[in-house]
Amino acid sequence: MTMPEAEAAAPEVRLEFDADVAVVTIDRPRALNALSGDVLESLDAAFVEITDAAASVRGVLLVGAGGRAFVAGADIAAMAGRTPAEGERMARLGHRVAARIEACPAPVIACVDGFALGGGLELALACDLIYATEASSFGQPEVRLGLIPGFGGTVRLPRVVGPARAKELIYSGRRIGTDEAVQAGLVARAFPDRDALLAGARETIARIAENSPVAVANAKRVLVAASGRPTEQAVELEIGGFMDAFGTDDMREGVAAFLEKRTPGFSRG
Numbered sequence: 001m002t003m004p005e006a007e008a009a010a011p012e013v014r015l016e017f018d019a020d021v022a023v024v025t026i027d028r029p030r031a032l033n034a035l036s037g038d039v040l041e042s043l044d045a046a047f048v049e050i051t052d053a054a055a056s057v058r059g060v061l062l063v064g065a066g067g068r069a070f071v072a073g074a075d076i077a078a079m080a081g082r083t084p085a086e087g088e089r090m091a092r093l094g095h096r097v098a099a100r101i102e103a104c105p106a107p108v109i110a111c112v113d114g115f116a117l118g119g120g121l122e123l124a125l126a127c128d129l130i131y132a133t134e135a136s137s138f139g140q141p142e143v144r145l146g147l148i149p150g151f152g153g154t155v156r157l158p159r160v161v162g163p164a165r166a167k168e169l170i171y172s173g174r175r176i177g178t179d180e181a182v183q184a185g186l187v188a189r190a191f192p193d194r195d196a197l198l199a200g201a202r203e204t205i206a207r208i209a210e211n212s213p214v215a216v217a218n219a220k221r222v223l224v225a226a227s228g229r230p231t232e233q234a235v236e237l238e239i240g241g242f243m244d245a246f247g248t249d250d251m252r253e254g255v256a257a258f259l260e261k262r263t264p265g266f267s268r269g
Contacts, residue, residue, distance in 0.1 A: 013042035020058040022050045029066025035119045036075040040093045047100040059205030060108040070112040071120025094151030098126035102224045105217035109201045112136045113194045122151035129188045132178045139175035212250035212266045
């Protein structure tokens with residue numbers, strides 16, 4: 001096999017399990033990890049596999065290979081000749097992947113090192129947390145191509161940074177750096193470089209893993225479901241999740257351990 005053939009055969013999305021951490025890597029560095037249809041299908045399959053293994057997974061890292069980009073956007077070359085119907089299918093696929101990430105019981109951290117633009121930012125917004133290196137940049141530049149965000153940018157970005165800032169970013173196509181992204185509440189933590197980023201993300205997952213996996217999954221479910229809903233509906237969702245917690249073994253174990261001043265022995269999911 002020649003080298004070009006070997007490179008072509010390499011998977012564009014890799015899923016690896018490292019103890020109780022799942023690592024999903026988008027590996028198209030020459031295309032700045034752009035989201036083609038095949039990449040989106042592979043991401044969908046990866047998160048199905050992670051959800052199926054939920055009992056042994058306490059957190060997920062979503063990363064881009066190559067050191068230049070998390071994901072620089074959708075595959076523009078592949079979009080050039082698409083019809084409206086084909087555009088709709090692409091958007092529905094992107095939304096399916098985002099919904100799959102949100103439905104994953106384990107927390108998902110987008111580890112951004114470089115560009116997170118267009119579909120890349122939308123992919124990161126579907127994750128629970130965005131961690132980034134100081135050299136990263138973020139934006140929704142679709143209007144510069146005569147498009148609009150199609151994978152959730154008009155929905156999730158306003159929820160995170162507020163309607164005014166989201167409109168300014170989407171209408172202008174402007175990129176922002178990590179400092180501004182942190183200030184806007186888009187990025188949870190910034191790191192000096194990729195190694196520190198990945199170490200910090202693993203540290204967070206390790207802290208989460210000390211808690212009840214059932215409670216963490218319950219909290220994530222309520223947070224995702226309540227996002228964007230009127231207060232009255234969101235409150236009912238929280239009450240339902242709080243009620244569900246009282247029916248779990250982990251709640252009884254956690255309370256007993258607190259009263260007995262010992263470390264709880266939570267279930268594995």
